[in-house]
Amino acid sequence: IPTFLQNVLQNGISKELNTRELEIGELNFLHTTDTHGWLGSHINQANYDADWGDFVSFASSFKRQKVGKSRDLILIDTGDKHDGNGLSDATVPNGRISTEIFNEQDYDLLTLGNHELYTAENTILEYYSTALSQKFKDAYVSSNVEFVTDDGDLVPFGSKYRYFETHNQNIRILALSFMFNFQRTNPRARVSPATSIFQQDWFKQMVKQYPQDKVDVIVIFGHMPITDPEAHEINHVHTTLRKLYPETVIQYFGGHSHIRDFAVFDERATGLQSGRFSETVGFLSIDKIKSGAPEFKRRYIDFGKHSFAYHSGVSRQTKKGQDLSLKIASVRQELNLNEVIGHVPTSYYMYSKPITSKHNIYNLLVTKVLPRLKSDQTDETKSRFIIINTGSIRYDLYKGNFTKDTEFIVSPFPNDWNFVEVPLSLAEGVADYLNEGPVLYTSMAPPGARSRKRHPESCPFIHDPKLSKGYTTRDDFGCDGDDVPHNTELYFTVPNVVQSVELKPTDGVNVHLVFYSFIQKDILKALNELGETRLSGFEHFTDRDCKRYGGASTKELLKEYIRDGE
Ligand SMILES: O=c1ccn([C@@H]2O[C@H](COP(=O)(O)O)[C@@H](O)[C@H]2O)c(=O)[nH]1
Ligand SMILES: [Zn+2]
Ligand SMILES: [Zn+2]
Numbered sequence: 001i002p003t004f005l006q007n008v009l010q011n012g013i014s015k016e017l018n019t020r021e022l023e024i025g026e027l028n029f030l031h032t033t034d035t036h037g038w039l040g041s042h043i044n045q046a047n048y049d050a051d052w053g054d055f056v057s058f059a060s061s062f063k064r065q066k067v068g069k070s071r072d073l074i075l076i077d078t079g080d081k082h083d084g085n086g087l088s089d090a091t092v093p094n095g096r097i098s099t100e101i102f103n104e105q106d107y108d109l110l111t112l113g114n115h116e117l118y119t120a121e122n123t124i125l126e127y128y129s130t131a132l133s134q135k136f137k138d139a140y141v142s143s144n145v146e147f148v149t150d151d152g153d154l155v156p157f158g159s160k161y162r163y164f165e166t167h168n169q170n171i172r173i174l175a176l177s178f179m180f181n182f183q184r185t186n187p188r189a190r191v192s193p194a195t196s197i198f199q200q201d202w203f204k205q206m207v208k209q210y211p212q213d214k215v216d217v218i219v220i221f222g223h224m225p226i227t228d229p230e231a232h233e234i235n236h237v238h239t240t241l242r243k244l245y246p247e248t249v250i251q252y253f254g255g256h257s258h259i260r261d262f263a264v265f266d267e268r269a270t271g272l273q274s275g276r277f278s279e280t281v282g283f284l285s286i287d288k289i290k291s292g293a294p295e296f297k298r299r300y301i302d303f304g305k306h307s308f309a310y311h312s313g314v315s316r317q318t319k320k321g322q323d324l325s326l327k328i329a330s331v332r333q334e335l336n337l338n339e340v341i342g343h344v345p346t347s348y349y350m351y352s353k354p355i356t357s358k359h360n361i362y363n364l365l366v367t368k369v370l371p372r373l374k375s376d377q378t379d380e381t382k383s384r385f386i387i388i389n390t391g392s393i394r395y396d397l398y399k400g401n402f403t404k405d406t407e408f409i410v411s412p413f414p415n416d417w418n419f420v421e422v423p424l425s426l427a428e429g430v431a432d433y434l435n436e437g438p439v440l441y442t443s444m445a446p447p448g449a450r451s452r453k454r455h456p457e458s459c460p461f462i463h464d465p466k467l468s469k470g471y472t473t474r475d476d477f478g479c480d481g482d483d484v485p486h487n488t489e490l491y492f493t494v495p496n497v498v499q500s501v502e503l504k505p506t507d508g509v510n511v512h513l514v515f516y517s518f519i520q521k522d523i524l525k526a527l528n529e530l531g532e533t534r535l536s537g538f539e540h541f542t543d544r545d546c547k548r549y550g551g552a553s554t555k556e557l558l559k560e561y562i563r564d565g566e
Contacts, residue, residue, distance in 0.1 A: 018467075019483050022311055023297040025285030026169050027217060028067055030059055031274045033078040033255030036115065036394070037088025037098050037408075038278035040328050040337075044398040047302045047468040047484070048279045051328050054305055055281070056105050057321030061312035072166035074173070075106060078255035079113025079223040082122055083412040084277060084394050086337040086405035087328070093121040097331050099129050103136070104324050111142050111177040112157065113223040113255060114184070123147070123188040131158040138162060141177040141221075143197050146190045154190060160202050163210055171289060174206075174215045178222035180233055180256055194224070195236050207244055216289055218250045226254035226263045226271035230439070238265050249286060249294045260300045260482070262475035270296045275471075277395070278303045283311075283483075300473060301483045311483075337405040342562035344406075348397040350390075354492040361397055361410070362390060362498045369554065369561050370500035373417065373514070376550035384419075384512040385427045386500040387434075388554065389519050391441050402562045407555045415516040417549040420523070420541060426530050427513045431499045433526040440496035440522060462488045514549050 032055075042048035050058070059075055067073040081095065081102055082088050088098035116126040127147045131140040140158035147157045162175045178194040185191055197203050218241065224234055234252060241250060252271030254261070260280055261273040274282030283299040301307050309315040317325065332338060348361035355362055370386045395409045434440055459472050459479035470486030472479070497519070503511075515523045524541050531538035552560070 018485055019307070019310060022066070022283050022299055022301075023285055024066060024071060025287035025295065025297065026071055026289055027166065027171050027286045028071060028073045029076055029251070029253070029272075029282075029284040030062070030073065031076045031078070031221075031253050031272055031282035031284065032278070032280075033223075033253070033274050033282075034080040034113065034258050034276040035077070035102070035278050036080055036084030036276065036412075037082060037095070038085045039098055039101050040085070040087045040332055042277075042279070042303075043405075044400065045468070047304045047307075047470060047486075050278075050303050050305050050308055051325050052101055052104065052278075053317060053321040053323070053325030053328060054308055055278075055303070055321075056324055057314075057317040058281075058308035058312050059105065060318055060320070061314040065313045066311070070168055072168050072171060074108045074166070074219070076219075076221050076253050077105075077107050077110045078177075078221050078253055079111050079179075080115040080255060081113070081126075082115045083118075084409065085412075086335060086403075086408040087331065089408040089412050090335045090337060090404065093125055094119070095122060095125055097335075099125060101324065101328060101331070103130060103133065104320070107136065107139055109139055109141060109162065109175050109177070109219065109221055110136060111140065111222060112145065112179070114179070114182045117145075117179075117182060117185045117189050117191070120186045120188045123186055127157060127188075138164075141175055143176045143178055143203075143222075144192045144194050145179050146192075148188045148190065157189065160197075161206055163215075172214060172216045173219055174210050174217075175219040175221065178220065178224050178233075178237060180222075180224040181231065194222075194233055195240065198240050212245050212248055215245065215248055217286065218245060218248055219253070220250065221253035223255045225257040225259075225261075226252050226273045227257075227259075227261050234271065235265075238269065242266070242269070247292070249289055251284065251286065251296075253282075253284075260471055260473040260475070262298045262477055262481060264476040268292075268294055270298075270476075272298055274300065298475075298477060298481055299483045300471070300481050302470070307483060332405075335404070337403060339404045340401045341404065341406075341559055342402040342565070344397055344399050344402050344562060347399045350393060350396055351491050351494050352396075352489050355494065355498070361393060362494070364397075365393070365554065365558070366498050366500040369557050371502060372557050372561060373551045375417075375419075375514075377548050378419065378512070381504070382421075382510065382512045383424065383503045384501075384514055385430070386514045387431055387497050387519070387523065388499075388516060389440055389497050389522075390494050392516060392518070392554065397558075402559070407559050411553070411555040411558060413516075413518070414553055414555075415518050417514055417551050418517045418520055418546045419512045419514040419549040420527070420546045421510050422513050422527060422541070423509050423535070424511050425509075425534060426527055427511045428501075429530045429534070430513065430523060430526045431495075431497050433530055434497045434522060435495040437496070440519070462486065512549075520546055 039052035041051040142157040145157040146154040250269035254273040258276035263271045287295040353359040467487040472488040
């Protein structure tokens with residue numbers, strides 16, 4: 001037994017982790033979200049050093065040792081399982097092996113995220129290997145997403161809802177799951193607005209069959225942020241549900257915005273969101289469920305071996321967990337994810353260094369990496385602007401080995417480059433236009449900024465070099481949600497887009513504006529609005545004016561830059 005666990009077992013406290021026991025209630029939940037293929041642990045970050053085998057072990061030991069036979073535990077995931085790590089992205093199709101590994105966890109409720117809907121192959125894989133699987137056919141719920149069959153028929157993506165009773169306390173649960181209003185689905189799926197389901201026959205029938213007196217807890221889990229200052233989707237859902245179930249306890253589990261978050265909806269309803277990239281396991285408990293005054297407790301557990309051992313009281317993996325960790329290690333070998341391509345001389349950060357810093361990753365991209373882009377479709381004698389959305393970069397680039405895995409971690413998307421030839425006077429306004437507008441898809445605004453509208457005041461800054469760097473979370477219950485205090489990360493704002501500009505002195509008035517096909521609609525909107533105000537007799541640009549630019553993806557360019565050195 002490691003010394004730290006001996007301390008825990010003898011004294012009930014963890015000096016090393018500086019944490020305290022979880023407050024177990026009648027009904028308990030462990031929640032993951034936005035894992036994005038991070039099933040093989042964070043090799044560079046000691047506090048997130050657990051892999052999926054450790055997590056599977058933890059959930060079963062925690063249930064056995066801490067929850068016991070008199071209380072209940074429900075395990076939930078809220079989607080986004082692709083795009084962000086070599087384990088999912090280095091296979092064809094993307095997720096071929098990581099889906100099998102992920103599905104080893106015994107989830108009671110699970111659903112899909114938008115990353116299961118960008119490509120048809122991911123949607124088909126998710127539908128057949130998970131939603132329809134023998135193991136998850138009851139647990140997989142999606143109330144507002146449908147799958148399009150080979151014949152073009154629309155069928156529910158899993159169950160529309162799930163009603164069940166817990167084993168120990170016989171708590172009657174009614175669970176529904178909502179995807180945010182995602183508009184970029186491939187043709188094999190359809191997402192309807194969440195609130196539209198309240199008009200549908202199956203929903204009305206469900207309310208009739210399971211009215212308030214037959215339900216103890218409503219669980220709404222889905223790929224939708226629990227704090228949504230722009231669209232308020234979850235709040236619209238809550239308003240309707242509360243009318244139908246005025247007294248029932250409602251517990252939300254959200255995702256998509258990648259933050260640790262907890263929100264109080266009313267005295268009988270709260271929501272939990274559990275971060276991203278297997279950095280967090282969210283814990284939530286509800287006590288006094290039938291008293292009319294339920295008590296909610298929440299905690300954000302770091303996805304690390306020490307945290308798991310402390311909270312389960314067991315430091316050894318289960319046989320199943322051990323086998324899974326061995327499988328993950330061998331899949332990583334098979335996919336050559338540890339293959340060293342180059343050396344990163346210093347770390348580059350997304351938001352813990354200002355964008356003007358030479359340690360900021362966007363700064364590195366626009367000054368050193370994007371200028372390496374070469375078109376295989378058009379001449380390159382013209383001046384050019386290369387614009388990328390900051391949301392396309394997903395993780396910090398750490399000092400040390402740059403491996404095959406690193407490529408996918410930093411920039412997982414195989415985005416195509418397109419371009420449009422435009423007057424210089426328009427091109428130079430596009431980035432500012434997009435940055436002054438609303439959030440472009442998910443920008444990589446830092447976690448604090450994404451919940452700041454709700455909590456303008458932040459938690460006390462922790463500066464203790466002995467602690468690991470990480471989150472200091474402010475939520476509706478205050479500042480004590482992080483299971484382990486971290487040395488607070490500094491956050492600087494990140495714009496919607498960044499650009500690399502190459503102006504050639506001999507050039508005419510037209511330039512090439514190069515961008516990811518993913519943001520073409522936004523580029524056209526910017527050009528057309530700027531054109532209308534800046535140029536007389538302006539004619540709108542359309543998709544037909546946008547041509548393929550070709551050339552290597554950002555992930556390739558970054559890899560080559562690191563391999564070649566400065
Ligand atoms: O091809 C793509 C696909 C996605 N993105 C970026 O990712 C987010 C969505 O990721 P979540 O994990 O669902 O938040 C999207 O808004 C884009 O910012 C991309 O750049 N290219
Ligand atoms: Zn996500
Ligand atoms: Zn998402």
